[in-house]
Amino acid sequence: MLSPSQKLSQVLSKSPQVGDLIQMHDGEFNLKVPQEISRATINALTNGHTGYCDLTGIESLKSSLIEKCFHMHSKLYDPAEILVSNGSSQALFMLMKCILAKGDEVLIPNPCWPAYRSYIELNEGIAVDYEMGTKRIDIAEIRKLVTSKTRALIVNSPHNPTGSVLSRQEILELVLLSQEFGFLLISDEAYEGIVFGSGEHVSPLDLMVDTSLLVVTRTFSKLFSMSGFRIGYMFADRNIINRCSTLQGVMTDNACTFAQHGALAATALPKNILKTRVDELQRRAYYCHQLLSTTFDIVMPQGGFFLFPNISRVLGATWDSDAQFVDDLLNVKSVSTTPGSSYGMKDHIRISIASVNEVEIKEACGRIVDFVHRR
Structure with a gap:
């Protein structure tokens, strides 16, 4: 059985995307493997x-x-x-x-x-x-x-x-x-x-x-x-x-x-190499949290690759579920996330900061905020 991110990756690999797709669904770190x-x-x-x-x-x-x-x-x-x-x-x-x-x-x-x-x-x-x-x-x-x-x-x-x-x-x-x-x-x-x-x-x-x-x-x-x-x-x-x-x-x-x-x-990698990689993820997480904190109920993560905002306050007439929100966000704004219901908790979405840099985070979060406010 494929995970939600694997399913979406499979769909994206087979479907041409309109616009500049920003992938925030996958748990795969985009820094290069240490030499x-x-x-x-x-x-x-x-x-x-x-x-x-x-x-x-x-x-x-x-x-x-x-x-x-x-x-x-x-x-x-x-x-x-x-x-x-x-x-x-x-x-x-x-x-x-x-x-x-x-x-x-x-x-x-x-x-x-x-x-x-x-x-x-x-x-x-x-x-x-x-x-x-x-x-x-x-x-x-x-x-x-x-x-x-x-x-x-x-x-x-x-x-x-x-x-x-x-x-x-x-x-x-x-x-x-x-x-x-x-x-x-x-x-x-x-x-x-x-x-x-x-x-x-x-x-x-x-x-x-x-x-x-x-x-x-x-x-x-x-x-x-x-x-x-x-x-x-x-x-x-x-x-x-x-x-x-x-x-x-x-x-x-x-x-x-x-x-x-x-x-x-x-x-055997030196600790400074590992710290640099963790610091990069922390910067991304803080930045993403800062940009979305006025739009969703969102808690700053303490570790890992993901943020998990509660989107219940923006659901209603336009979107019936987190899954519909995620689908429309992808189709309208070319930002890929995964629905919280796939992990057992509805009215949330999972956002990965593993595969995006700060420029992409700023662009993606801007699209998400615009998407919500124009509903």
């Missing part, structure tokens, strides 16, 4: 690293990721507790395949990346929504959703689509709930390095002594602009890693060998 990564990938190709490797990933990459985890979170994983996958998307799907029986329930944030629901339902599980957006999560309400069939809870921070970042206290409450009821806590940390201002990304890794009930998935796709490399990874209990690696073996075998060498170079 250190490109060089390492080319060197791997030149040196013949083009065949199969260990099913769970090349040893040097796994060792570097384990070292990074220990440095950042004081958690030391064994090499048998990490799996390098074809993007974190594959890791999440395999995880659902390996842990779910028919009728098992997984608590997922609402709104959320739609693939969570797809992965669960394709494996005969049941997705149960808990509210997570621009407000603090309500652990008492989440507790009411836990049943004897609850197998796992997925948390995503920084959050797609709202850009919110959960506090240390919120993460702790989810950790304690997981431990109390004995379900898996699955932390999707695709945007873990992208936090704005003085904020911090808190992982359950920072708070859990016993990580047997924790699964962490991460990717090189976002911050490093490596979406086409298809390299992600998962930390989990060795029994889960064994089952997922067996499944990966019959699905795709190892993740691309030479791309893993590029990922290895990414783990």
Whole structure:
């Protein structure tokens, strides 16, 4: 099942557009891949690293990721507790395949990346929504959703689509709930390095002594602009890693060998390079928020690629829904966004600042404001 942004990208690739299209629907960072990564990938190709490797990933990459985890979170994983996958998307799907029986329930944030629901339902599980957006999560309400069939809870921070970042206290409450009821806590940390201002990304890794009930998935796709490399990874209990690696073996075998060498170079990038990339995203987010704050109810994101304005006050006679608003905005003003209802929350739109520069943001936001005021 395609995500909303994938569906729109597919449509746009087949349809000639009138005017200058500004794409604010896609979660793909438009800064170039850092040259250190490109060089390492080319060197791997030149040196013949083009065949199969260990099913769970090349040893040097796994060792570097384990070292990074220990440095950042004081958690030391064994090499048998990490799996390098074809993007974190594959890791999440395999995880659902390996842990779910028919009728098992997984608590997922609402709104959320739609693939969570797809992965669960394709494996005969049941997705149960808990509210997570621009407000603090309500652990008492989440507790009411836990049943004897609850197998796992997925948390995503920084959050797609709202850009919110959960506090240390919120993460702790989810950790304690997981431990109390004995379900898996699955932390999707695709945007873990992208936090704005003085904020911090808190992982359950920072708070859990016993990580047997924790699964962490991460990717090189976002911050490093490596979406086409298809390299992600998962930390989990060795029994889960064994089952997922067996499944990966019959699905795709190892993740691309030479791309893993590029990922290895990414783990060694100087902090100033990463800061420059995060600062660029922060400037874009602040600028977009500033330009749209008088038109929509919009919260400044704390991290990630997206803004998630509430457009309910402009809906009514002209547009019946967020989906119609998005369609008309594309057709009339050539600005592509995605409807909030696709992520589980109607009367919102998701705006990506990953693929546009500040000049394009100014132009796009001007078109959006004009579009609303001329309705």
